[in-house]
Amino acid sequence: MINQNEINIDTIIKLLKTSLSESNYLFEFANKIKLENIGNKVHIRGIIELSNICSKDCYYCGIRKSNKKLERYNITDDEVLQTVAEAQKVGYTSIVIQSGEIIDEHFTERIENLLKAIKQMSDGKLGITLSLGEQTTETFQRWFQAGAHRYLLRIESSNPDLYYKIHPKDEKHNFENRLKCLESLKQIGYQVGTGVMIGLPFQTLEDLANDLLFMKRIEIDMCGMGPYIEQVDTPLYKFKEVLKPQTERLFLSQKMIAILRLIMPDINIAAATSLQAIDKKGKLMAITSGGNIIMPNITPMKYRNEYKIYDNKPINNDLTMKFLFKLKKDIETINHQMELNEWGDSHHFYKINQK
Ligand code: SF4
DSSP states (O other), X not given: XXXXXGOOHHHHHHHHXXXXXXXXXXXXXXXXXXXXXXXXXXXXXXXXXXXXXOSOOOTTXXXXXXXXXXXXXXXXXXXXXXXXXXHHXXXXXXXXXXXXXXXXXXXXXXXXXXXXXXXXXXXXXXXXXXXXXXXXXXXXXXXXXXXXXXXXXXOBOSOHHHHHHHSOOBTTBOHHHXXXXXXXXXXXXXXXXXXXXXXXXXXOHHHHHHHHHHHHHTTOSEEEEEEOOOOTTSGGXXXXXXXXXHHHHHHHHHHHHHHHHHHSTTSEEEEOHHHHHHOTTHHHHHXXXXXXXXXXXXXXXXXXXXXXXXXXXXXXXXXXXXXXXXHXXXXXXXXXXXXXXXXXXXXXXXXXXXX
């Protein structure tokens, strides 16, 4: 029997060690807690991967600045707006704009203008999440005023020692700055999401347990986390031999989602694409373990192959009614209901901001 009010680091580590045969109870319990707190709706957000140009060099990421093997792209504004119009036509009411990290006035202004254009063309009906890395408070503020209301900034690891094993230690990759950005986003009024990679080299179960407690401590509204998947053109790839098998990383991710649901019953938890890269049913497995958000990729197909943050990233055409119809049916097979007509904002955000 799991007592939600008594979950501490030792309990979390114990739950992370749960074997395959014992884990069903944990997943069912997390799903039950979700149903009691936020219901059985699965909200859908279409992701547009705006550009794979990045000024950073994270050791695990295939689109890092130093990867010369990659063809870089930048979707034009017209293509973004066409994609958004198409997304709205097939039924999406919420989108995510994601990109490599670019920090300059031109980029800030471009996003600001795109946000205003999207809000105008959708008559304010499209919910917009941004995932554009660490920016200045002023930039976050400008984008918020232009219409974005949710922001995803993954901490990747809440342990500074591990953080600096997977990032260069320099002024561009600064753990403290990432924490500061998460704080600024909250102060401005965004619904804030973070997340971590699961199954990294050098990572312990204690690290993962602390990651969950970190998310609870900073009162996140949303989470997107999934298995670390190695990318062949990155420095971290050389530690491939010490990694757990991918199926184990998937199982561990499913347990992380379930435990997070127990300690934060009313937040939004996304079923990350990396789950599906390991198992076709990965996203549905995440939903039945406590997740409630699915983010199909609606980036124009011609760019899809170049946003290679990890290897074997799934490529489907998610910008069709046929895709959404199939997704709806898949979601119904696990006794959930796909919801397209609402933004699906975080219940947690409204609850803590009403206090
Ligand atoms: S993880 Fe993000 S910031 Fe780091 S290299 Fe990749 S896209 Fe850039």
